[in-house]
Amino acid sequence: MTSSIFMHPATMFIVGALLLPLFKKFNAQKIWLVVVPLLAFIQIKYLPASFGCVEWLGFKMQFGRVDQLTMVFLHVFTLMALIGSIFGLHVKESGQHAAAWLYVAGSLGTTLAGDYLVVFIFWELMAFASVFLVWYRKRKRSIEAGYRYLLVHTFGGLVLLGGIFLRYLNLDGDLSFVAITPDTATLADYLIMIGFMLNAAVPPIHAWLPDAYPEATVTGAVFMCAFTTKTAVYVLARGFAGFETLAIMGAIMTLYGVGYAVIENDARRILAYHIVSQVGYMVCGVGIGTEMAINGACAHAYAHILYKALLFMGVGSVLEMTGRSKLSELGGLYKYMPMSMIFTVIGGIAISGFPLTSGFISKSMIIAAAGANHQLILMLMLSLAAVGTFLSVGIKLPYFIWFGPNDCGLKPKEAYWNMQVGMFMAAFMCIFLGVYPDYLYDMLPYVVNYHPYNSYHLTETFHLLGFTGLGFYIMVKYLKPHDVSNLDLDWFYRRGAGWFMWLARKPISSTNEWVSNVYQNIGLRFTMALARALSWFDWEGIDWALDGSARGVVKGGEQVRQFQTGKLQHYIGAAVALLFLVLIVVVLI
Amino acid sequence: MIVNFLTYLRERPNMMKWLFMAVLAFALVFDFFADRHHAHFWGDHINEFWAVFGLVGCLALIVFCKGLSHVWLERGTDHYDK
Structure with missing residues (x-):
């Protein structure tokens, strides 16, 4: 060994x-x-x-x-x-x-x-x-x-x-x-x-x-x-498999995330919301807790990391080369960044679960596990989220960046070579896993008795994807992105922090000021006089009697003060x- | 090369439309030949169930989410900066 x-x-x-x-x-x-x-x-x-x-x-x-x-x-x-x-x-x-x-x-x-x-x-x-x-x-x-x-x-x-x-x-x-x-x-x-x-x-x-x-x-x-969300999926799978709360929350997540992905405008924000949706599948799988569901959650985590990173690399390349990531400011870029386009589209079809891609062999495992466990509502929720996935990330995102109704007029260069290599590796894995699922299935925690390539699963996928495409085709004018963002639950702490600051600034701060005024006028004078007397005694009396160490400390302190930049980032960096x-x-x- | 090909397709939206319809028709026909042994629930026994689910689901998602965004959630991108 x-x-x-x-x-x-x-x-x-x-x-x-x-x-x-x-x-x-x-x-x-x-x-x-x-x-x-x-x-x-x-x-x-x-x-x-x-x-x-x-x-x-x-x-x-x-x-x-x-x-x-x-x-x-x-x-x-x-x-x-x-x-x-x-x-x-x-x-x-x-x-x-x-x-x-x-x-x-x-x-x-x-x-x-x-x-x-x-x-x-x-x-x-x-x-x-x-x-x-x-x-x-x-x-x-x-x-x-x-x-x-x-x-x-x-x-x-x-x-x-x-x-x-x-x-x-x-x-x-x-x-x-x-x-x-x-x-x-x-x-x-x-x-x-x-x-x-x-x-x-x-x-x-x-x-x-x-x-x-x-x-x-x-x-x-x-x-x-x-990393963050998938590590969380791992620890949940390790510690909390079979908790029904997780199954229900996971199914809600899939729809919550995809709903926002449909209405958002910034490409990376769409993808971020879509992580919520995809991690929902995994959390749901962990919550169902059967061997097949845990296998599905792990397989989906594996596949998801690769295609979601691929999508982030694709829109990241666009952001790097054009400085833009809002769908409303992009369009027609396929002429200038064809390689990035191909890789992003591969990520898009993989996440939507096209046959011969990694999404097809992983996502379906969780949905099938929900079905096999007779959790019909969960299964339908997950299937609806799959529809939304293809709609928002499979079609909407690539369409408005690379094609779209109008060209944005930018003529960016193709992404750097190393970015293309990274995207190629992820894209290769997306297709490799789709073609040869056993590579992934052999790694899973339990023995896999699931065969994704059966005719019923194929016809189900053709239908879901094809008719979602038809839905997009009918509604494409209505889906045209606008430069807006949507409220979410961070409103509570972003607005809440504002109210807290107001509270701190107005009532609390003014009370504080009043108290300190009183103290300054009455208490401080007395304290200062006392302190001066004591300080004189300490400096001239005791330090002289000892060895002058106080003067040394003062000097040293001055030097240490230089290290403190006052920037919180530096402190956190040093602590880390x-x-x-x-x-x-x-x-x- | 790929760019020219895509431009070629892009300039022929009608052809694309018919191609897409042909794919959908194929999917609908293929469903009658699929093996339904692994059915999980009643919907799996109905032909074209997932086609209807996909289309209705997609339209419902768009109408619901876009509608909700319009009447309630939509804000300027600098909403919190004010």
């Missing part, structure tokens, strides 16, 4: 990220960007079933636990890291790549974690690293969206942590991350589930996703669409860097 020489995949990405600036200095950043994910991708096959067990401050922590369920996700996460890194090769800023890799590390660490404490550590790493992918866009809107994203995820993390603490109390210190059955679930388990559901973007706690993703950088969005160092030390020892 080669298992004696392996490295935790998360450590690989963390070390890789820390060394990036060094490789940049020697002009080898591009090589490093390919080598590290490639090594990680190859290496996951050699991971032992259990590793990295440490005792730390009385906690038993397990950094590595590998089984079939872990393996599917590890496989697609590392593959996606490779594709995403190649897609982003042209980006010169090491910081952006480092943030992406730390984010990947968080996701891999969560996937491999054997106990809740390790889950929580990497969970937070994911949130704090990914927010930089939004901030690196450097526009005012992105900075604001990043802060909202961070606050919402901090809230979710706290709920998760609360659940973990309660579980720790309930189970006498056993924090191992194992399946929970719905009958024995307590408040602690539900808190954990809510924390996970926030990352899976289950309504009503989903609005962070369509708020932040469209504001991320071009490559940042490609990474973000793959410190966390990685601790992690590396813990993992390596």
Whole structure:
């Protein structure tokens, strides 16, 4: 066995990220960007079933636990890291790549974690690293969206942590991350589930996703669409399979997301809403909880990561080359970016579930599992969402970007070569999985007894897709995009924050001012006089009597002050860097 | 090459329309020959069920979502900046 020489995949990405600036200095950043994910991708096959067990401050922590369920996700996460890194090769800023890799590390660490404490550590790493992918866009809107994203995820993390603490109390210190059955679930388990559901973007706690993703950088969005929600699907599948709440919420998600995808205008916002819809399938599959449904959820997560990233790469290329992502400002680009067009259309037909693409062999598995479990309403909801998927992402999005009723007049260049390579890899996988589903089915946690290519499934698909196309053809004038955005539940905290600020500024602040005026006029004078007397005594009396150390401290303090830039991003960056160092030390020892 | 081909097709919307109709007709005919052993519920036994589901579902989604957007949800893109 080669298992004696392996490295935790998360450590690989963390070390890789820390060394990036060094490789940049020697002009080898591009090589490093390919080598590290490639090594990680190859290496996951050699991971032992259990590793990295440490005792730390009385906690038993397990950094590595590998089984079939872990393996599917590890496989697609590392593959996606490779594709995403190649897609982003042209980006010169090491910081952006480092943030992406730390984010990947968080996701891999969560996937491999054997106990809740390790889950929580990497969970937070994911949130704090990914927010930089939004901030690196450097526009005012992105900075604001990043802060909202961070606050919402901090809230979710706290709920998760609360659940973990309660579980720790309930189970006498056993924090191992194992399946929970719905009958024995307590408040602690539900808190954990809510924390996970926030990352899976289950309504009503989903609005962070369509708020932040469209504001991320071009490559940042490609990474973000793959990891946060799918890691959440993994942890839900690991811990909460068979919870009926999840099945119902998942089915609602599929329609909620697709409904917004039909009416939105910004291409990346459409795709972001559509993630909500697609993750809904997976959450629903996890909730149904049968072997076939869990298989379906994993297969769909695998397929979804690839085609959704492909779509984000396609519209990202358009954004990179034209600076635009609103459908109302695009049209007729097929003449100038034909390769990007072909790849995006492949992503579009794959997500819609055309035969011979990955969507056909994965999505149908969840729908069939709902049918086999006699959950008719869920099955029809999922089928309706499939109609909406083809309508919004399969037809509307490519049509208004690449063709459309009128040309936008732009003549952009084709996307950079590395972007095309990234898109080609994802597009290849979409078709490869459709043609050879057993490659994916063999990786799934349970034995697969499902054959997607039967005549009934084919005729069902032809009908659903063909007549959705007819519906689009009839209504295309009505679907013409306008430059608007739609309210969503983030209204509560975006407007709510405004009211809170008003409250803080007006009544609370004025009361505060009045009190401090009173204090300044009466109390402060007295205190100041006393302080001056004491200070004189301390400075001249005691410090003189000792060795002048107070003067030394004052000087040192002046110097330390220079380090504090006052920018919250710097502090978070430093804190995250410190966390990685601790992690590396813990993992390596 | 592909660009020229697509432009060629784009300039012939009528031909595209008939091609599309032919595909739909094929789908409708194909349904009568499909094997229905794996039916999950009553709808699976009705010929052309999913065609009606697809068309009605699609139109209903468009009318409902666009309508809701128009009367309630639609805002300017700078709504929160004000």
